[in-house]
Amino acid sequence: MTADSDPMVSLSEFTYRRGSEIYGEKEPARYVYQVKSGTVRSYKLLPDGRRQISAFHVPGDIFGLTNGGIHRFTTEAVVDTTVRLIRQESLEAVAGSDGTLTRSLLYMTTMNLRHAEDHMLLLGRKTSMERVAAFLIEMDRRLTAAGVLALPMTRRDIADYLGLTLETVSRSLSHLRELGILGFIDNNQRHIVLLDRKQLAALDRRN
Amino acid sequence: MTADSDPMVSLSEFTYRRGSEIYGEKEPARYVYQVKSGTVRSYKLLPDGRRQISAFHVPGDIFGLTNGGIHRFTTEAVVDTTVRLIRQESLEAVAGSDGTLTRSLLYMTTMNLRHAEDHMLLLGRKTSMERVAAFLIEMDRRLTAAGVLALPMTRRDIADYLGLTLETVSRSLSHLRELGILGFIDNNQRHIVLLDRKQLAALDRRN
DNA sequence: CGGGGGCTTGAGGCCACTCAACGATAGTGG
DNA sequence: CCACTATCGTTGAGTGGCCTCAAGCCCCCG
Numbered sequence: 001m002t003a004d005s006d007p008m009v010s011l012s013e014f015t016y017r018r019g020s021e022i023y024g025e026k027e028p029a030r031y032v033y034q035v036k037s038g039t040v041r042s043y044k045l046l047p048d049g050r051r052q053i054s055a056f057h058v059p060g061d062i063f064g065l066t067n068g069g070i071h072r073f074t075t076e077a078v079v080d081t082t083v084r085l086i087r088q089e090s091l092e093a094v095a096g097s098d099g100t101l102t103r104s105l106l107y108m109t110t111m112n113l114r115h116a117e118d119h120m121l122l123l124g125r126k127t128s129m130e131r132v133a134a135f136l137i138e139m140d141r142r143l144t145a146a147g148v149l150a151l152p153m154t155r156r157d158i159a160d161y162l163g164l165t166l167e168t169v170s171r172s173l174s175h176l177r178e179l180g181i182l183g184f185i186d187n188n189q190r191h192i193v194l195l196d197r198k199q200l201a202a203l204d205r206r207n
Numbered sequence: 208m209t210a211d212s213d214p215m216v217s218l219s220e221f222t223y224r225r226g227s228e229i230y231g232e233k234e235p236a237r238y239v240y241q242v243k244s245g246t247v248r249s250y251k252l253l254p255d256g257r258r259q260i261s262a263f264h265v266p267g268d269i270f271g272l273t274n275g276g277i278h279r280f281t282t283e284a285v286v287d288t289t290v291r292l293i294r295q296e297s298l299e300a301v302a303g304s305d306g307t308l309t310r311s312l313l314y315m316t317t318m319n320l321r322h323a324e325d326h327m328l329l330l331g332r333k334t335s336m337e338r339v340a341a342f343l344i345e346m347d348r349r350l351t352a353a354g355v356l357a358l359p360m361t362r363r364d365i366a367d368y369l370g371l372t373l374e375t376v377s378r379s380l381s382h383l384r385e386l387g388i389l390g391f392i393d394n395n396q397r398h399i400v401l402l403d404r405k406q407l408a409a410l411d412r413r414n
Numbered sequence: 415c416g417g418g419g420g421c422t423t424g425a426g427g428c429c430a431c432t433c434a435a436c437g438a439t440a441g442t443g444g
Numbered sequence: 445c446c447a448c449t450a451t452c453g454t455t456g457a458g459t460g461g462c463c464t465c466a467a468g469c470c471c472c473c474g
Contacts, residue, residue: 044328046412052331054324067317099306106313110274116323121251123330124259124370163331205253377422
């Protein structure tokens, strides 16, 4: 499911600095994006500032698809991030003549929906330990290199993804370290070694 | 399991009794359904029985779309419910030759995704009062007739939809009644009058 | 009429939150 | 190169919102 397989669509690149906004909620959706390097967070805000991050997008991921013109999330670069982008219109033009593209849009939307469905279960019914364990397993699957899980996001980002506070996330990670299930690398608290994936999976009660 | 009728025609009807299962999670998806009358709940379970209801389907709603063959939820009739059903295969056959159908599948999937995204914000970040207010507003929009909100589901169903306990839902409703924002009809605690939709909307902090 | 499911309400407990202090690190400007 | 500051993370103490456990009522239904 790569966006660059079609020579008819024009691709360009753009780099966003850490913390900068890529697009805002309710903005018209001009582009569809694919992360080339870096990480993106996608979130909604309540009027008083409470934030729910719905997803992190890592290299290879496509985001910004709306099928209807208006973005439903704000997205920001978690770290310096380079994206490929394509005009939404040119996608629609191709979709009009080619059912294959529409079907791959359907496939991608379905994948997003599956993730959201699983995340609803996590947010509605899991304990803090189960949430953090599920998060580590997800990130391990999606971005581990060389046996080390190098998290690009802060504890606050993790908390807002998991529906917790940053303190609770920190305490859960400390507890997992005390249990010997994970370890930190050097003094960088975002570099994590998963010492016992079996036990970690057992702490999450599903998948 | 009463679903083992074998309709020879691609479009037929079936009635499920209150509480009976329509299909189970991880079952192959044979049919797509549309609610003709009644209400359906769609949920996931954790191994220890914790339940997260992702959606209620009311008359007119289509459910059971998977775009991949395996159901991701269990669905049950909340009350006696009649559904129309169509073989998934016949959909796929038509989708192969007609891009219009694929696009309407994409549209429906996108609607489901939007609902899930909004629900993640509710589950991750809203208070119990905000959740219950949001629930009443949603149900008012989707199934109110004659000024009375006739809820088909139990307090436990509502709780499992909102990520709360049934006691918390009950207390929240009682509190809303004390505030004069809603009232019960007769002695039926599932028939609710929304006396002040403005105040109700204000208690939910979004939409 | 008895049984069971559904709803409400109260009392108490606990898990996650709030508030706070502190250390470590990275970025900035003199 | 060194303060200086801001950001990030951890940890502790105490609180509180929601959960747990329990009792009781009502209604439906067999």
